[in-house]
Amino acid sequence: MSAEPAQDLLIGVDVGTYSSKGVLTTLDGQIVAQHVVPHGISVPRHGHVEQDADAVWWADVVTILLELLREPGTAERVAGVACSAIGPTLLPLNAGGRPLRPGILYGVDTRAQAQIDALNAELGEAAILAHSDMALTSQATGPKIRWLREQEPEVWAQARTLTSAGSYLVFRLTGEHVIDHHTGAHFMPLYDPRTRTWTDRFAASVLGDRGLEVLPRLAWSDERAGQVTAAAAAETGLRPGTPVAVGTVDALAEGLSVGAARPGDLMVMYGSSTFFILTQERPTPDPRVWSVGGAFAGQVNLAAGMSTTGSLTRWIVDEFAREQDTAAAYDELFTQAAALPPGADGLLMLPYFSGERTPVNDPRARGVVAGLTLSHTRAHLFRAALEGVGFGIRHNLDALRDLGADVRRVVAVGGGTKGGTWLQIVSDITGQVQELPRVTVGASYGDAFLAGLAAGALTRDDLDRWVQPGPPVTPDAATRAEYDRLYGLYRALYPATREIVHAL
Incomplete structure (x- = not known):
């Protein structure tokens, strides 16, 4: 037998x-x-x-x-x-x-x-x-x-x-x-x-x-x-x-997949939209963000999300590089965008192409591209999109800190982390170190861990064994002053255009 x-x-x-x-x-x-x-x-x-x-x-x-x-x-x-x-x-x-x-x-x-x-x-x-x-x-x-x-x-x-x-x-x-x-x-x-x-x-x-x-x-x-x-x-x-x-x-499974499961851990998920989950010991309610339960009994999460991020870069590829293979177009645009200076030669974008979630919470918001000239190319537009999302991430991080949330560690995950260009832009804009685990399979990897817990084959302590850290992404101090200036313009652009966009 x-x-x-x-x-x-x-x-x-x-x-x-x-x-x-x-x-x-x-x-x-x-x-x-x-x-x-x-x-x-x-x-x-x-x-x-x-x-x-x-x-x-x-x-x-x-x-x-x-x-x-x-x-x-x-x-x-x-x-x-x-x-x-x-x-x-x-x-x-x-x-x-x-x-x-x-x-x-x-x-x-x-x-x-x-x-x-x-x-x-x-x-x-x-x-x-x-x-x-x-x-x-x-x-x-x-x-x-x-x-x-x-x-x-x-x-x-x-x-x-x-x-x-x-x-x-x-x-x-x-x-x-x-x-x-x-x-x-x-x-x-x-x-x-x-x-x-x-x-x-x-x-x-x-x-x-x-x-x-x-x-x-x-x-x-x-x-x-x-x-x-x-x-x-x-x-x-x-x-x-x-x-x-x-x-x-x-998003919560994605956070688990990279080990963002302890109080003070903030997961930033770079997907078709961008999602934030901060693990907390106690709730910090605020109308700008979402206070929800965590993965495990008694845990509290503070969550936030932008509506149009990876889907915005996909829109640019689909509409402005449709003659190319999608993967090749992404590679080319990321390479060209990385060679451009901060600010994309005077281009600024609000990435609100599907309305916006936190902290704006305006479903009637729309995308705005400011500063276009005849000298701008699709690479400039792509860089402006990457930076617009970066400014939106900084806006969300500012909101979390404004309400007293304790952000001790930022862990990045998702398709947008591939290649590093976008991560570097975001770290430069936010001044925030981002950790990137060696294995970034995504939410399904966090699901597999949950499967082990539910089956009794794993304990929560095993998460440290599953997730191994990779090299962090650190901000470039040389870009800080310019990005601080541009962030101020970004924050002013939405209220300056809101009524026009709503009327449209």
């Missing part, structure tokens, strides 16, 4: 805005295999940003798992699996757990501004801030739930569960409706950060006559949500009964 195979592997899968990625690791974090599946977003009208839950989210997960488990005997060795995804999103499900419409994305989707205004008027902005530890913005899911109730009554009538992207993946794997506290906090004002429970205090203004039973069960990211069902195993190749972690949003 042959012995059972050792369960010495872990799987993490992350569904991002423009691609999904999976990783197969050993219990000590060594990468065995990876797989990436690209996808797109749907913008049916301005301000509405959506994705199909089955055709994109679940289909990507299935494709990735089948690829990672391709070698015979691999599934039997997997100790646990965890998923993360874009969030917070809103996905209504019918009584059978099937999606009733495409998922409504996180803060880049700005459709619910009228509902934000209505909730603020009905409940009071001060009352909402005191209750939720943050103000209503386009990142909040509660106003989007109200939008769904008001604008799509036929969908609302059939909805029996209101979930998010990562929670839907957990449901497809386990049959369990469960959501992590980090994501749940964004379902404000339905979440009470003091009791860590759903609350009906303001529920009528969001859910109408529905009760809190339409919301998934709350749990911490490293807890076990359930186990892989026979039906999910048949689709994915996973072993039935494999433990599945609760998981979380992509």
Whole structure:
């Protein structure tokens, strides 16, 4: 009789805005295999940003798992699996757990501004801030739930569960409706950060006559949500009964992937948008940012996010270098941008091409390019975009410090860290040292760690073994005076153009 195979592997899968990625690791974090599946977003009208839950989210997960488990005997060795995804999103499900419409994305989707205004008027902005530890913005899911109730009554009538992207993946794997506290906090004002429970205090203004039973069960990211069902195993190749972690949003998983999990650690994620997560010992509520639960029981995160960063550089490549291979165009533009002086020869950009989240919190904000002349090239535009994002990152760091948050260490992660040019520009603008771990696989690597915790194969102390530091990016003091001057102009540009942009 042959012995059972050792369960010495872990799987993490992350569904991002423009691609999904999976990783197969050993219990000590060594990468065995990876797989990436690209996808797109749907913008049916301005301000509405959506994705199909089955055709994109679940289909990507299935494709990735089948690829990672391709070698015979691999599934039997997997100790646990965890998923993360874009969030917070809103996905209504019918009584059978099937999606009733495409998922409504996180803060880049700005459709619910009228509902934000209505909730603020009905409940009071001060009352909402005191209750939720943050103000209503386009990142909040509660106003989007109200939008769904008001604008799509036929969908609302059939909805029996209101979930998010990562929670839907957990449901497809386990049959369990469960959501992590980090994501749940964004379902404000339905979440009470003091009791860590759903609350009906303001529920009528969001859910109408529905009760809190339409919301998934709350749990911490490293807890076990359930186990892989026979039906999910048949689709994915996973072993039935494999433990599945609760998981979380992509940004929090990305923070874990680079070891940003202790108080004072700030993760800056350079993706299609830029996201910030600061691990704290106690909350510091402020309407400019988001105060949410962390990955582990009792943890608090201060989160912030810019709407259009990597997607802005992609827009420039798509529109101004469409005749080139995308990868080659990026290489050329980064090289050319690195050769230009700070300030891109008099060009300044507000990167608010999809509105802006923190600390501006203006869904009606738009991109502004100031100082254009006939001598400027696409490389100047690209450099101005990199610097515009850098100024936006400095704006967010200033906001965190203004409210008394303790930032002790900055760890960078994400696709925008490749090559170093963008990181150097940001360090020069902010004056901030940025740490860059040797292995920067992304959120899926953090998911694999969560899978190990949920399966009982790892402890939190093992994170130090998984994450090895690389060389830091240090600011160039020679650029400081010029960037300080330009930052002042950047901060003045938004209020100077806001009313014109809103009118447009």
